[in-house]
Amino acid sequence: MKEFIFFLLVAANVLWGQNHPSKKMILHKTDELIRIDGKIEYAWSQADSSTDFVQFSPFHGKTPSVKTTVRLLATDDALFCLFVCQQKKEDIQRLTGVLDNFTGDAVSLMLDTFGNRRTAYKFAVSASGVRSDCLLLDDARDRDYNWDGIWFAQSKIYDWGYVVEIKIPFKSIQFTRGLDEWGLDFDRWVSSEKEDIYWCIYEENEGQRISKFGRLVFDNFKITTKSAHLEIYPVGITKVSYLSQKNYEVNPDFGLDVLFNPSEKINFQLTANPDFAQIEADPYEFNISRYESYFAERRPFFIEGNEIFKAAGRQRHSGFYRPLELFYSRRIGKKLPDGSEVPLLFGAKASGRIAPYEYGAFLALTGEAEYESDGEKQTEERAAFGSVRLKRQILNNSSVGLLIVNKSTSHENNGVIDVDGAFRGASWQLAYQLARSYKNNSGDFAASAGFTRLSKRWLALMRTRYVGENFDVDGVGFVPWRGTGELIAITGPRWYFPEGDISSILFYGGGILNYEKVDAFTDRGGLLGFNMQFRSNWGGEMTFVIANSKDENIRYQFYQANANSWFNISPDWFANFYVNFSKTYNFSRDYLAFYASGGGFFRWNVIEQLQVGTSVNFFVEGNKDNEIEEVTFNSRPFLSLTPVNNLNVRLYFDNVGFRSTKRFEQTIFGLLFSYNFSPKSWIYLAINEIRDCSNEYDSLGQLLPTQLHVVDRAGVLKIKYLYYF
Template sequence: MGLLHFAGMAQSDTRPELSAGVLNTPIKLDGLLDETDWESAPVAGAFLTIEPVEKGVPSAQTRVRVLANARTVVIGIECRGQTPEDLVRFSKLRDADISEEDHVKVVLDPFMDGQSGFIFAVNAYGARYDALVSNRGESENKDWDAVWDARIALIDDGWSVEIILPIQSISYKKGSDTWGFNVERRIQRNLETIRWANVQRDQFFGQTSRAGLLTALPEFNFGLGLNVRPSLVGDLHKIGPEDSADFNFEASLDASQRISPNVLATLTVNTDFAETEVDTRQTNLTRFPLFFPEKRTFFLEGADIFEFGFGTGSNTVLPFFSRRIGLVDNTEVPILAGVKLNGRIGKTAFGGLGMGTREVVTEDNTIEASQMGVMRVRHNVLNESSVGVIASIGDPLNRSGSWMSGGDFTYQTTRFNGDKNFIAGVWGLYTQREDLTDDTSAFGFKIDYPNDRWDVAMTYSRIGEQFDPSLGFVSRKGVHYSRLGATFAPRPEWPWVRQMFNELFLTYVRNISGPWQSYSVFTAPINWRLESGDRLEGNIRPVGENILVPFEIADNVVIPEGEYHFMRYRLEAEFAAKRRLNGQVSWWFGTFYDGRLDEIELQLNWNPAPLLGFELSALRNIGSLPWGDFEQTLAGLRVRFNVNSNLQLNSYLQYDTESRTLGLNARIHWIFSPLGDVFLVINHNTFNDLNNTWTLQNEQILLKIRYNFRL
């Protein structure tokens, strides 16, 4: 079937176009596209499949329309060809993983720079998901949230959705009547993905340089551009079984002023993160620090601008890691105030952040008040590439003389050899502080060919022995880090296998002023994704570790100095998410240092009813070493009561045998308006001593109310 043409849409070789209709009267947000404005709006319906066949004919029809006026953009999507029984839908939670459910996803590029964008998705239950385009389209920052709303409706032969986006919720290029625009639909029962534009497996949906065009947009007006969001927090807490309960009542304020359509200034005072979900616990069988992602709203606005250096990351270096602000060794440090300025002018994106924290006195030490700042500028060059600088000043522990600066250049094209992805980047950083002396620099590069059939990458980083940016994250210091990886992913014409991933990843780490530190050869002779949606994988991984300083891997189990070479194996099975009961089981086994280690991990999701969902995660480590045996267990159970997309009750119970702490985090989140919500949070932690006696560590009840006043 050839490409369809509807009024208002012209198909070119690379970028189809859809004209926006005029929003004359307010839309009743009910998921039904039955208002008069919808009837006269141009329609895009020329969708083609990405999966299971590239540029194939979809099994069902999809129609997209857009309406806009000076203050609002409304997107309407009709997903036909399904009965309610055909729909795979479980989630109602905001920002849930809906990738394996029936859903639609929209990407917008209001700057037309091909390197940034906003993503909005809705599943067939009305669960909303939003994200920033990250890493130039290769990934998404799902922790970002915006003010918008959506409703779905079941229609005769499918479902439809209305998405309403206030123009004040996003930044955009002033005076432009054209945005980058694309729509993707997932038909989960058939494991089918279809797109309107960029219908190529080698290209990611978030690569806005390949998106279609949304044209005929009006001259937008964001009003005064002022957002004032006060919050009130009541905190009843108790520490230890003997202490009496204390009650605190505090107010905080977040305010933002849109200086122009593409520049936003933000102020936060007495910042509170009471609603932030607790971290998921991790076990650590290495001698290096663990990485936990940022979840706090204030730091996530404009987070894509602060991304630095192709080839940096949690495995090597993050020059700006916002969790360094307000958190010191898992101790919360109150933020007195902060300001942020971020935006885009022409081809230049910029962001600046300044924060001040209060003094905190703990049983062990005193964390002094401090002031910190970060600046990032990135300029787009060569259509899809960029060059930039980053700098920071200040230290969370108020150590004097702390600063860092660096630069990066990334070359990217989605038209390598015609229509393939190719990325290459270099970066360099230098930091200083009074307690640092020599070798405080870091630099590296990465070359990547990330495509559907072949994905090949080479990464190198040199991290100085005293490279320790106060506001950054460094997993290893004083090393040369090298990694070479390749994935060959053919799609055999077998009736039960959709794609095979043959993987080989070589990692080698050598000390700058000494011998080698570690190596790993990760192979996947079997990693098959089946037509059913299930996946089977088997891995072989030779590993080497050169221990120069003994370290404790578990309680009273110390790995001594020496060179160790061992073999690890893994068997893994993943069960398709289209089923009400799904999940993944993984078993690593084999030699480990001079002994043996079994790592058994289970993730299980059960959705017995639309109202209720269970997520079980469990990890069991059983080690037998010459220096001692150890067993570690980590278990978590999340229970979700999904009343609707605006009201959820989530409880998360965690226990691990290392800390012997049982923790409960329960959250009720009621979004009573797109501009306002309420959180009720209960935290309860108890400790199990060696006599198997449970003792209260702390308990807390938090009530937070916030509302966004927009002018």
């Protein structure tokens, strides 16, 4: 029996263990003052340093074309980092930008302060001094750019290159107390060479992994500063709404946001009289399926810190598997059929870590709202929304979690209980999810799972999903596919080339099963695909699908062909495009026909302070006679001016037109002024105007000629200031 137990322990170590990181830096403590100004001071001579970087791309494993030196120091209350980046001055791309939104040459510092080899902070700074930060999640498979920390950085450009200095107060980040080392890595993007270099070495097929970070070893000292601070944000808001002609309604208001971190193990976020207004309108969505469209959350209160409520398994570089979204915050304060919104009265969140656990809780209260639908008056009841989340790390780099989400009104309880998790190795992941919904006394089950293995020579992907017919989470989540099941499996060879113009080639094929109870049929099909990426930073992919299908009692041969490509071959512009052609059932028109779509996106850095670009999409619907029924066109051109860092003016137009009318049927004009004048302190001015060709009447009630006219116009001025204790 002892021998058997010993065998299991050895097998588990082989299966779950990771290579022990070999790179190491020593963190020395200093009492000297370090100014964050991009100048190299004498104090930095006390710091440990490293120049041992290696290319991840375009030539994996090769020596970088430029030299990078990094140094780290600590004081009683902060960590300091210095990057010295050698490069020809004329080759440095130094564009202005705002927090979490910049392009050009940049460096990054990454810290696993929890010691779990699964989660890390990333602090990035461009050559022009623009900051970006995020959380690396699930061994760097996913990222959360909604996290914003309080830290400081400055850059300075010299004839021989540029320097970046970073200061991170210990109290502004969470960490596991008592550790004598943290996980560590550095990154640098060299725009002129399209070169991505890291301090740590990663496999090309895997990408970055926190489990393979190097070590930052504390030199005979412990961090004594408590990760405790208080952030208070008074928020002043003024809304101007269009009523008719020259009539407007002005509504000044005031709100208060509070973020309190009593320790490194927990933080609280409260908001009183919140403004949850969305700054920018949703992009146009064209949908011919039988299911509702999904729109991403854009309201700051809901997206900040929401990673704790996500089910395990998301991967940033692959949208192949997405777990069921059981907490869909756009159900809270939602838009009603007449365009009005449900008022939000109060919101609160709490989250934290007590190794090996992570936990979170959420509460929001909404008020009663009256609205009109199909000419009848309706009432949206007052409601309380709540969620509780608990996750535990297991087997070094894997996790298991519990999620409960609930909406309560005077007449109904609607919610879900979910168990999810993921088993992970460096090159593979198996994610799973099992959920039970409830709506008063009824409910049903749903489940999903996804497997990915990305070896050096072979790719294998599988995902499956089952949603019971009575699985109803419409009040809290986004799972519209009731009474369905799905299974997709893909595999194929992949080649990496260390030299030459082509960096990788992938062929893949697989099978598809898709069951919908409403049709009492299981679609069966197969797919083939081809992907090629070039070392000059562009690539393309083609996919072909064929299946025996049934919709609305019509059996038919479904087929689809897709092609897409992306181009990032110049530091000054970026572009991508796609085309799609299929034979499928059009649920918006209720018949079987061909369907085609295409489009792309283009962005150009005109000068260091100005970007212009546009997205363009077209949708072609066929009819039963195999002729074109309608062509819908949508474009969203924009202009983004950033005269200095952290101050931006953005203009955009969203246009929708139809071939049948030979005109634009709707246009949305948007202007957004934003100024990040201090850490986590902003001034916003947003103006949105919607015009369409709906019926318009004069003062006598007579119908006017059809033309674009204003149906809504609104402006919001919002000032948010951080008091930091």
